[in-house]
Amino acid sequence: MAPSPAAPLLQLRNISKAYGGVKALTDVDFATGAASIHAVLGENGAGKSTLIKIISGVTRPDAGTVAFEGREVAFATPQEANAAGIVTIFQELSVMPDLSVADNISITRPPRRLGLIDHRAQRRRAEELLARVGCEDINPIERVRNLPLSRRQMVEIAKALGRNPKLLILDEATSALTAADVERVYGILHKLRSEGLGLLYISHRMHEIKELADTISVFRNGRHVETFPTGTRNDEAIIGMMIGREYKNVYPPKPVRAAPPAPVLEVRNLGWVDRLHDISVTVGKGEIVGLGGLDGQGQRELLLALFGVLRGVEGSVEVEGRPVKPGSPAAATRRDVGMALIPEDRKTEGLMLPMSIGDNISLTALRKLTRGVVIDAGAEKSSIAAMVEKLQIKIGSVADPVATLSGGNQQKVVIAKWLLTAARILLLNDPTRGIDVGTKQEIYRLLRQLADQGTAILFYSTDYDELIGCCDRVLILYGGRVARVLEGEAISEKNIVSASFNLAASEAVPAEAAP
Amino acid sequence: MAMAENPISTAIRSIDRPVLFAAAFIVVILIVGTAYTLITQGNAALLSPTYLLLQLKVSAFLGIVAAGAMLVILLGHIDLSVPWTIAASAMLATAWGGAGAIPVGLLVGLGVGVFNGLGVAFLRIPSMIFTLGVNVVLRGFMVMLTGGFSPSSEPTDLMLLLAKGDVLGIPIPVIIWAVVGIAVSFMLRRTPLGRYMYAIGNREGAVYLSGINTRLVLVAAFAMCSMLAALAGLLIAGYSSKAFQAMGDPYLLPSIAAVVIGGTNILGGSGKLSGTVMGTILIVLLQSVLSVMQMPEAGRQIIYGIVIIAMLLAYGRGSRLRL
Numbered sequence: 013m014a015p016s017p018a019a020p021l022l023q024l025r026n027i028s029k030a031y032g033g034v035k036a037l038t039d040v041d042f043a044t045g046a047a048s049i050h051a052v053l054g055e056n057g058a059g060k061s062t063l064i065k066i067i068s069g070v071t072r073p074d075a076g077t078v079a080f081e082g083r084e085v086a087f088a089t090p091q092e093a094n095a096a097g098i099v100t101i102f103q104e105l106s107v108m109p110d111l112s113v114a115d116n117i118s119i120t121r122p123p124r125r126l127g128l129i130d131h132r133a134q135r136r137r138a139e140e141l142l143a144r145v146g147c148e149d150i151n152p153i154e155r156v157r158n159l160p161l162s163r164r165q166m167v168e169i170a171k172a173l174g175r176n177p178k179l180l181i182l183d184e185a186t187s188a189l190t191a192a193d194v195e196r197v198y199g200i201l202h203k204l205r206s207e208g209l210g211l212l213y214i215s216h217r218m219h220e221i222k223e224l225a226d227t228i229s230v231f232r233n234g235r236h237v238e239t240f241p242t243g244t245r246n247d248e249a250i251i252g253m254m255i256g257r258e259y260k261n262v263y264p265p266k267p268v269r270a271a272p273p274a275p276v277l278e279v280r281n282l283g284w285v286d287r288l289h290d291i292s293v294t295v296g297k298g299e300i301v302g303l304g305g306l307d308g309q310g311q312r313e314l315l316l317a318l319f320g321v322l323r324g325v326e327g328s329v330e331v332e333g334r335p336v337k338p339g340s341p342a343a344a345t346r347r348d349v350g351m352a353l354i355p356e357d358r359k360t361e362g363l364m365l366p367m368s369i370g371d372n373i374s375l376t377a378l379r380k381l382t383r384g385v386v387i388d389a390g391a392e393k394s395s396i397a398a399m400v401e402k403l404q405i406k407i408g409s410v411a412d413p414v415a416t417l418s419g420g421n422q423q424k425v426v427i428a429k430w431l432l433t434a435a436r437i438l439l440l441n442d443p444t445r446g447i448d449v450g451t452k453q454e455i456y457r458l459l460r461q462l463a464d465q466g467t468a469i470l471f472y473s474t475d476y477d478e479l480i481g482c483c484d485r486v487l488i489l490y491g492g493r494v495a496r497v498l499e500g501e502a503i504s505e506k507n508i509v510s511a512s513f514n515l516a517a518s519e520a521v522p523a524e525a526a527p
Numbered sequence: 528m529a530m531a532e533n534p535i536s537t538a539i540r541s542i543d544r545p546v547l548f549a550a551a552f553i554v555v556i557l558i559v560g561t562a563y564t565l566i567t568q569g570n571a572a573l574l575s576p577t578y579l580l581l582q583l584k585v586s587a588f589l590g591i592v593a594a595g596a597m598l599v600i601l602l603g604h605i606d607l608s609v610p611w612t613i614a615a616s617a618m619l620a621t622a623w624g625g626a627g628a629i630p631v632g633l634l635v636g637l638g639v640g641v642f643n644g645l646g647v648a649f650l651r652i653p654s655m656i657f658t659l660g661v662n663v664v665l666r667g668f669m670v671m672l673t674g675g676f677s678p679s680s681e682p683t684d685l686m687l688l689l690a691k692g693d694v695l696g697i698p699i700p701v702i703i704w705a706v707v708g709i710a711v712s713f714m715l716r717r718t719p720l721g722r723y724m725y726a727i728g729n730r731e732g733a734v735y736l737s738g739i740n741t742r743l744v745l746v747a748a749f750a751m752c753s754m755l756a757a758l759a760g761l762l763i764a765g766y767s768s769k770a771f772q773a774m775g776d777p778y779l780l781p782s783i784a785a786v787v788i789g790g791t792n793i794l795g796g797s798g799k800l801s802g803t804v805m806g807t808i809l810i811v812l813l814q815s816v817l818s819v820m821q822m823p824e825a826g827r828q829i830i831y832g833i834v835i836i837a838m839l840l841a842y843g844r845g846s847r848l849r850l
Contacts, residue, residue, distance in 0.1 A: 321736070345738030353736060361736050364729035366796060375726055376737045378719040386717045429737065 021046040021179055021210040022067065022098075027076035029062050036062040038234045040076070044227070046178070049201060049211045051221040051242075054231035054254055055448035060214050063231070064183050067212070068100040069093035081178070094120075097178030101168050101185040109157035114138035116156055117171045141170040146196045160308050161356075162193045169197065179210040184446055186215055189474075192306055198224055218247060219477070230254055255450055262453055263481030264460040273297045275332075276468035277437050279318065282327035287313045288492045291327070295437070295468040300459060302483030302503075303472040305512045310492035311472040312356060315439045318470075319353045320344040331437065345376065345433060352376075352435035354426055354443045362426035363414050370396045370410035372425050377432040399428035404454065420451030427458070438462065440471045444478065456482055476505050490514040545790025548841055549805035552834075553812055560816035573816065580698060582812055587700035588759050588766070590807040592778045593785040594711045595755030597803045598748045600786050601715075601728045603795025604647060604654035606749065609756045609782065611665035612639045613775030616757035617764035618669055620686070622678035628686060629761055636757025637750055639665065644746030654749075669772060680770045682761075690765025700762050707755065712800040724748060728795030781810050788838045809838075 020043035027040040037059045044050040054060050065071045066078065069087030078085055080096055087093040090100070107116045114135045115122075123133035138152035147166045156164055165185060172180060182201075186194055201211055201224060215221055221228060222242060229239040230253040237253050245253075273296030282291040288310045295301045303311045317325045320338030329336055331349055338344035344351040355361035363372055373396045374381060381392045396410055403424045407417065414425055423443060430438065440459075444452045459482060463469055473479050479486050486498045488511035496511035498504075560573045572578055592609060599606045612635075620632030639661065646657040672678065682690075692699045715721035723744045726734045735741045759778070764770040789806030791798025813834060817827045 319736075340740070341736050341738045342740045355733075355736055360730065361732050364726050364733055364796070367726065367729055371722065371726070375722070375734070375739070378722060382719055385719075387719060387722065389717075433738075 020044060021081060023079040024063075024067070025077045025079075027063075027066060027073045027078070029066060029071065029073050035234050037066075037073070040234075040236045042229065042236055042239075044179070044210055044212055046210045047205055047208045048226045049205055049213055049224055050227045050229065051213045051215065051225035052229050052231060053214075053221065053250065055450055058231040058254070058448075059234040060231055061183065062234075064100060064102075064181055064212070064214065067093070067179075068098055068181060094175055097176070098181070099172045099175045099177035099179070100181040100183060101172045102183050105161075105164055105168055107156045107164055107167055107171070110155060112153050112155055113142070113150055113159075113167050114152035116167060117141055117152075117174055119171070120175070137174065138170070141174050142167075144173055145170045145200050162189050162307050165189055166193060166196075169200070173204075177209060179212065180204065181212040181214075183214045186220065189307075194220065218250070251449060262456065264457050266460075266484060267298070267464070269484075273299055275330075277318075277470070278330040278333075280328045280330075282314070282317060282325065282329070284313060284317050284322055284325045286492070288317060288325075291489075291492075291494055293470070293487055293494070295470055297466050297468060298463045299484050300463050300469040300471055300482055302479040302486035303470065303489060304476070304479045304486050304508050305489040305495065307474060309489040309512075311489050312441060313492075314489070315353060315441050315470065315472060318344070319351055319439060345435070350434075350436040352430035352433055352438050354423075354430060354438070354440045356441040356445075358419075358423055358426050363422060365415040366413050368411045369400075369405070369407055369414050369417070369425060372414045373399050373410075373429045373432060376429045380433075395432055399432055402431070403428050403458065418448075420447040423447055423455070424451070427455070431462075436467060438467050438469045440469065440473075442472055442474055444473070444475065452478075476508050479503065479508060480505065488512055543799075545788070545802045546799070546805050548838065549788060549802065549809045552838070553805070553809050556809070556812050556816050560819060563820050573819065580696070580701075582808070582815055583701045584698040585815070586808050586811040587698070587704035588763050589778060589781055589785060589811060590704045590804060591707050591755050591759040591762070593782040593789075593803050593807050594707055594800060595752035596782045597786045597789075597791055597798060597800065598711070598715075598724065599654070599752045600783070600791055600793060601724050601795055601798055602745060602748050603728045603731075604745070604748075605783070606643060606658045606752050606756075607655060607779065608639060608643060608658040608662040608665060608753070610775035610779045611662045611669065612636055612753050612756040613760035613763065613778060614770070614772055615639070615665045615669055615760075617682075617760035617770035617774060618672065618678075618680065618772075620761055621680050621682055621764060621770040622672070624679055624681075624683060626683075626685075628683045632757050632761045633754055636754040636760075639757075640750035640753025641746060643753060644749035647749065648742035648745035666772075673772070680764075682765045682768060682770065686761055686765035687768065688765075690762045700766070703758070703762070707758070708800055708804055711751075715800060720744065720747060725796060728792070728797070782807075784835050785810050788835060 022044050024040060024042040027037055027042070028035070029037045040059070040063065042063065052060050052063065062071070066073050069090045069092050072086065072088070080098065085096060087096070108119070111119070114137070117138045118134045122129045123137060124130055125133070135152045142148060142150050142152065145166055147163070147170065150159065150163060150167065156167060159167065169185065186197055189197060201213070205211060213221070213225060225242050227239060228242055228250065230237040230250065232254060275294045276297050277295040279291060279293045283289055291314060293301065303314065305311060313322065316322050318329065318338070320340045320343050329338070334348070336349050338349060338351070341353070343349065359365060370392070374392050377395065378387060381388050381395065400407060400410065405421050405424045405428065407421070414422060417425065427443070444455055447455070456478070459469055459471070471483060480503050483503060484499070486503050486508065487494050488496045488498065488508060490512065491514070495514050496507070498507050498511065557573055561571045564570055564572050592613070596606060596609065616632040616635040619635050620628040623631040643654070643658050643661055646652050646661075647654045689699050689703065694702060715724065723734060723739055723741070727741055727744055731741055760775065763774055767774070785806035786798070786803050787793050787806070788809060789798065789802025789804070791802060813831060814827070817830060822830070
């Protein structure tokens with residue numbers, strides 16, 4: 013029997029959960045209905061993840077009750093929650109890179125014939141589900157490894173739909189999606205809502221939530237602050253609820269320049285196989301230059317090419333007027349080049365998770381910290397402490413594994429290890445993905461501070477707001493080429509979007525009031 | 528962030544557990560063995576300094592090999608060419624003879640190690656396959672060497688002295704082992720190379736993107752591993768007064784077992800040399816005590832295997848963070 017609109021699909025009462033001495037959730041009441049999209053907002057550590065884990069059967073609450081479709085439930089495992097109709101798409105992708113898309117989608121219960129996996133039925137099933145998420149272009153027999161991050165996430169969504177959820181939980185499930193995919197996901201989510209599904213949606217992107225959700229709940233420090241219909245509170249009020257204080261000046265002011273600054277990095281006619289064509293960009297001393305556009309248009313490759321990771325890069329690169337040819341990250345980080353790259357995936361490319369915070373921070377600078385052949389323990393300790401202080405990384409001890417930190421603090425560790433090299437060119441690949449608002453704000457301020465000290469910054473972001481708020485200039489890439497260069501007032505959402513889809517320049521007029 | 532702290536910080540605090548475990552087990556072995564000799568022979572022969580020093584001396588050969596193997600295992604790799612690196616260096620050293628014998632033996636080790644390192648770091652062939660191939664090729668060369676003509680297999684006087692001599696009652700191999708151990712431990716804890724090795728074992732991609740020449744580190748680790756195997760080969764040849772073809776065979780698996788029992792993660796990234804030393808002594812002592820107790824060969828093998836599995840069950844699981 014379907015629950016009436018009055019009776020919520022899911023009802024949590026007096027839920028508390030502590031890990032050791034740390035209270036993750038305190039006395040939380042929470043309800044969500046069928047046929048609605050319910051956004052849960054809060055900073056990292058606000059208790060959202062614990063809430064999701066309890067609902068989806070990953071952990072059990074210390075106190076309180078969970079009722080689903082009017083009946084009290086106590087899921088011992090995620091499988092039980094799945095069977096009841098609660099399916100969760102977690103922030104960390106759970107697809108196996110070396111299996112095919114079809115294998116992944118049917119990983120829990122593959123269609124069988126005579127006890128063996130029926131590959132043909134499995135492929136048909138994958139095709140149907142991919143069509144449901146509007147990704148007919150993904151080949152079901154393709155290995156997931158060969159798909160870009162955003163397509164993998166679509167596979168993840170298709171996989172979740174294959175389990176026939178009544179309540180679908182998306183935990184940061186759109187953080188890796190590009191604008192085009194996000195639109196598609198909106199469409200899917202609206203369709204699912206009209207089919208009567210309950211959707212719980214967790215995201216750090218405010219404008220997504222405003223566009224998508226019917227109801228918003230805000231969490232802070234393990235408590236449920238307030239639930240209200242979308243549109244009844246303005247941004248400042250919502251963000252104020254999340255961080256518990258006034259929220260102003262997200263982005264530091266941009267400097268006004270009389271003349272263009274002296275160029276630090278000059279790239280001319282850069283090309284790489286069929287992914288990058290004829291890219292020229294100059295980043296001046298103290299400038300933050302943004303890279304925008306749809307995902308997979310060559311932004312990532314451009315950063316990797318500059319950093320010496322890619323083979324067979326054409327064109328010329330000059331650093332402070334001297335031609336350089338970085339053939340490896342080791343060459344790109346040498347003192348006379350002085351580049352640093354904050355990579356896309358901090359967990360696999362930025363950090364050694366089981367190693368200590370200190371070891372992670374000092375890794376790039378060990379050569380400088382060495383006397384003879386021995387690491388100078390005192391110098392190492394003080395430079396690590398200086399970085400922890402400068403970036404305000406919240407840690408217990410520098411000897412703790414970096415894996416114990418929250419995502420935002422992990423990202424700060426990645427940034428810290430590069431600041432220690434005193435790089436003059438900083439390349440950033442979407443550095444704020446999956447990070448809470450407060451930490452984002454600190455990162456923006458830090459970038460501007462570094463720029464003011466003379467660092468040249470090339471900054472790729474999938475978030476328009478960041479490009480608009482942070483960058484002095486923005487290059488929009490399309491198909492591996494620079495489609496448009498936006499500067500000053502012309503850096504507006506409208507212009508970025510139209511350039512991202514490579515629409516004619518005449519349609520993109522400077523916005524009257526850039527936000 | 529505080530949520531995840533407890534299990535992980537517990538795991539970190541337990542890093543020295545393998546050493547304690549192995550030490551406790553060594554004591555248990557000695558107690559059981561002594562109880563046996565007291566009952567059957569009425570003496571405590573196992574606790575005599577002579578017996579213990581002899582065990583240390585035997586441990587030295589395995590210990591030097593294991594110290595090298597540990598370096599490669601820390602990187603998440605493995606060196607299966609150890610047996611014939613031992614044999615080849617000893618055989619070529621004795622064949623060369625004279626004052627050049629020991630340098631020749633060590634150079635053979637260096638050559639094999641650099642070759643292994645280049646294959647793994649530059650050709651990106653999995654180390655398990657590449658070193659297995661190198662092992663077989665080395666065997667072929669040695670069969671060729673001894674097949675056509677018969678070179679000398681007599682160790683030089685210096686090799687005999689290093690393997691059989693002692694200083695103030697302490698066998699020279701034990702002293703060499705101690706020097707090797709201190710050097711390796713120092714390298715791992717205090718130099719950038721050591722830090723890079725742990726880092727690569729945890730996440731090679733992140734280390735590469737940090738601007739570190741990871742290939743050089745790989746080559747260095749394989750070179751050190753093979754040179755230590757070659758050093759052990761020279762000592763073993765001196766100890767047995769002969770270099771012979773299968774002399775390295777009994778060292779491969781026990782050395783890996785010693786490293787892993789000592790708490791080094793077989794997948795790389797964590798482990799201490801003190802653990803490897805304890806693991807080595809444990810293995811040598813276990814084998815010796817079992818033979819003193821006149822355990823039949825079959826029983827010895829079974830107990831040996833069970834002990835390795837039991838030690839790993841005790842602390843091997845969960846020491847790797849699930850990330």
